[in-house]
Structure formats: C-alpha cells, structure tokens
Amino acid sequence: NAGVTQTPKFRVLKTGQSMTLLCAQDMNHEYMYWYRQDPGMGLRLIHYSVGEGTTAKGEVPDGYNVSRLKKQNFLLGLESAAPSQTSVYFCASSFTSGGTEAFFGQGTRLTVV
Amino acid sequence: KQEVTQIPAALSVPEGENLVLNCSFTDSAIYNLQWFRQDPGKGLTSLLLIQSSQREQTSGRLNASLDKSSGRSTLYIAASQPGDSATYLCAVMVGGNQFYFGTGTSLTVIP
Numbered sequence: 001n002a003g004v005t006q007t008p009k010f011r012v013l014k015t016g017q018s019m020t021l022l023c024a025q026d027m028n029h030e031y032m033y034w035y036r037q038d039p040g041m042g043l044r045l046i047h048y049s050v051g052e053g054t055t056a057k058g059e060v061p062d063g064y065n066v067s068r069l070k071k072q073n074f075l076l077g078l079e080s081a082a083p084s085q086t087s088v089y090f091c092a093s094s095f096t097s098g099g100t101e102a103f104f105g106q107g108t109r110l111t112v113v
Numbered sequence: 114k115q116e117v118t119q120i121p122a123a124l125s126v127p128e129g130e131n132l133v134l135n136c137s138f139t140d141s142a143i144y145n146l147q148w149f150r151q152d153p154g155k156g157l158t159s160l161l162l163i164q165s166s167q168r169e170q171t172s173g174r175l176n177a178s179l180d181k182s183s184g185r186s187t188l189y190i191a192a193s194q195p196g197d198s199a200t201y202l203c204a205v206m207v208g209g210n211q212f213y214f215g216t217g218t219s220l221t222v223i224p
Binding site: 031035040042044045048050056058090092093098100101103104105106108112 | 156159211
C-alpha cells in the first residue's frame with residue numbers, strides 16, 4: 001500500500017545543473033500536483049495535472065517543467081537549478097478535483113549550492 | 114488571490130488539555146477545506162476533509178468546523194497527547210484544482 005512515492009528523498013545540486021524528481025502513485029488518481037514548501041511561506045503549487053497527458057501551471061511555475069506521460073507518474077524537472085529553488089518538494093494526488101481528499105508523498109529535500 | 118492564515122503559529126499545552134487551532138481564509142468561494150498533520154521531516158497526513166456544503170467533520174478526538182461565510186475553520190483536539198505534537202496545516206481548495214495552504218500551527222504537548 002505505497003500511496004504516493006517520491007524519489008529521490010534528498011539531493012544536492014550545483015547551480016546550473018539539471019534534475020528530475022519523480023512522483024508515483026498507485027491509487028489510480030486522476031489529479032497530481034507538485035508543491036514546494038519554504039519556511040514562513042507554506043506550500044505553494046508549482047504545476048498540476050488533471051489527467052494523463054495534461055499539465056497546467058500553478059502559482060510558482062517559473063524554472064520548472066513537468067510531464068505526465070503515464071497516469072501513475074508525474075515528473076518535475078529543473079532545467080538549470082538556482083539557489084532560489086532550494087526547498088522541500090511535495091507531490092500529491094487526488095481521485096478528482098474539489099470534493100476528494102489529497103494524499104501527499106514524503107517530500108524531496110533539494111539544496112542548490 | 115486566496116490567502117490562508119493560521120493562528121497561533123505555535124502552541125504549547127500540557128497533556129490532557131483540549132485545544133483549538135484556527136484557520137481563516139479570505140475568499141469564501143472554496144470547494145473544500147482540509148486539515149493536515151506534518152511531522153518534522155515528513156510529508157503531510159490528511160486528518161479531516163470538510164466539503165463546502167458541510168459544517169463539521171469528526172474523527173476520533175478531532176473535530177473540524179467550517180464557517181464559509183465568515184471564512185473560518187477550527188480544529189478541535191480533545192484530551193491532547195504527546196503524540197499529537199506536530200505541525201497542523203489547513204488548506205482550502207479553490208477552482209477545483211488548487212490548494213492554498215496556511216503556514217501552520219506548531220503544536221507541542223508536554224507530558
């Protein structure tokens with residue numbers, strides 16, 4: 001009963017490097033989300049997807065790209081990492097929008113030096 | 114833009130006390146409100162989900178209320194235990210696909 005799984009759990013990048021964060025869910029959820037959590041600012045939505053093959057921008061999308069090639073996976077990419085992207089990243093999923101509960105992964109702690 | 118505020122930012126209580134955490138939001142056009150618990154270095158665990166048409170939800174020692182018209186929700190924890198120590202986050206769902214989160218209340222229950 002895995003739920004929402006994020007890989008990796010920790011990563012240190014140098015400025016300008018690229019990386020991809022993987023989110024996988026086994027609950028057959030349609031909606032998937034990527035958030036970042038920063039001290040004093042709460043969680044903010046980066047991108048989301050309402051189904052396989054779809055993506056949309058959230059509140060803070062700049063510097064990130066996403067893809068949803070398979071229903072169970074949602075990838076978050078950083079093309080050229082910047083120190084401002086140092087954060088904890090959370091993936092979430094829900095069955096549908098609005099009236100259903102959201103389930104979160106354990107987070108990825110990313111440091112950009 | 115929806116803004117979510119949680120007061121207090123931190124709370125320390127002796128074991129056994131009943132307590133209330135507060136959440137307020139600026140735009141009453143929400144789909145639902147969800148309370149989460151976050152332990153240090155961990156992800157978010159859903160506690161209670163209240164639909165916009167509901168007034169409250171209960172789970173064990175937890176009771177959450179929602180007053181959409183005033184833009185407020187409360188999370189009531191009865192007979193607090195040291196294991197309840199964590200950060201509690203509230204989030205409102207807007208537009209059917211985006212949660213707006215508060216910055217949380219850090220709760221410490223002292224044995």
